[in-house]
Amino acid sequence: MKNTPNLKFRSKTVKCLASLHHALTCMCHWTGTTLYSFLRALLLRVDPFWLQLCYFVTLFMLGYMSLSILEPRSPMNRPKSYDLLFTAVSAVTVSSMATVEMEIFKLSERKSASSPSSNMNVENGLMSTNSNIDLKYKSMKFLGITVLCYFFTVQVIGYLLVSLYVGLVVSIKEVLMNKKLNLQVFSIVTTISTFTNCGFLPTNENMMVFKNNQGLQVILIPLVLLGNTLYPVFLRLVLLLLGKISVREEIKYVLENEDELRYPHLLSGVDSWYLSLTSVGFTLIQFVLLMSIGWKSQAMHGLNTSEKVVGSLFQVTNTRHTGESVFDLSLVSPAIIVLIVTMM
Structure with missing residues (x-):
């Protein structure tokens, strides 16, 4: 007790x-x-x-x-x-633009000794209904994830292709070894710089040192377009493809409410068509003019027919985008310089 x-x-x-x-x-x-x-x-x-x-x-x-x-x-x-x-x-x-030479940095491989979701209503009254804000927010998240996957996938595929080509072509490996550049680091920097349209390459000569390597140029040309002018077009194509294989309401909302999401690269179907036609049209016009004017120019001296064609296509694609150059522009005629400036 x-x-x-x-x-x-x-x-x-x-x-x-x-x-x-x-x-x-x-x-x-x-x-x-x-x-x-x-x-x-x-x-x-x-x-x-x-x-x-x-x-x-x-x-x-x-x-x-x-x-x-x-x-x-x-x-x-x-x-x-x-x-x-x-x-x-x-x-x-x-x-x-750079005030330092890119090869001044060490890009070689270093050796080492060791290797809750909530369904509560928004209390401040910023949106009219809870369902609308939830759908808009989910659509923004979906668009963000889609863009992230797009960037990641394109650059990974580009890196794998560049790395494979660099590893198989002896002439490129010799150039990089003479410059003491690591092959994998070169592949990563080149892929990211080309896709983001930065134009910085680890080599001081940019792409001019690879003017005979058509395969590398062919790999980089799509990266230039997928990361710049045609990015909105391919982003919409990806969304349309996802809409075909999925019935998620977020996809429909993204495709039908471009202005609501305030993402400037998300264009309507009509604007995407206009953009693709304009981009391809300007590139083809410049390609034809460059081929007709500069076929026998000093900048193309020593190249065979296929190297001239691929090099010209690479050059005109980069004129309005990345800025990488496969030709020495100091050797081209004034007419070509005027053409390049106009397209820029």
Whole structure:
């Protein structure tokens, strides 16, 4: 009987602790769902300008720090900080301008000793109905995942093709070995730079040192188009293909509400057709003019017929996009320079 008060006290203590645990659990759940709803509403309302500004500034800083960490081939040739910053900004903005030679950085392989979802209503009243905002948000997520998969797939396939070609062609391997460039690093940098239309290659001569390698040029030409002018066209084709094999409502919403999603590269079907016809048309016009004017130019001296054709196609494709050059433009005629400037 003497232990009865202790038992009652313990029982009350357990109940209090259980109630406190329940209250804390509810509070954490409420806080998490409220924060989730706030971030989702913020994502839909924030001005895209500030998102892009933060995105580019972050990339500028990451690029600058990455270049600062890289060791130059010669300690005496270490670039200045403002040169590294300029190169980082130029790479992010795909302007293809550089104040340092690309081969100054060590790109060889280093040896090492060791190898909750919520269905709660948005309480601030930013959207008229919960179903509409959920569908729009799901569609944005679906579009983002689709774009990410598109970028990843195209670049992985491009890297595999470039790496395979570089590994099989002896002439390219000799050039890279003489320049002390790692084959795999060259393949990665070339693929990403071409797809993003940056135009930076690990070689100082850009693509001119590979003007006889038609296979490499043929691999890079689609990457140029898939990452620039024809990207909206192929993005819509991917969405249409997904719509054929799936009945998800997000796909239908994305294809029918381009303006609502505010993604500038998501064009309507009609605009995609106009864009593809314009891009292909300008490329063909420039190709025909370059072939007719520059067939016997000094820039094409020493190339056979197929090398001239493929090289010209590579050159005109890059004129309006990446900026990579397979011909020495200092050797072409003034008429070709005017043509290139016009198409640019």
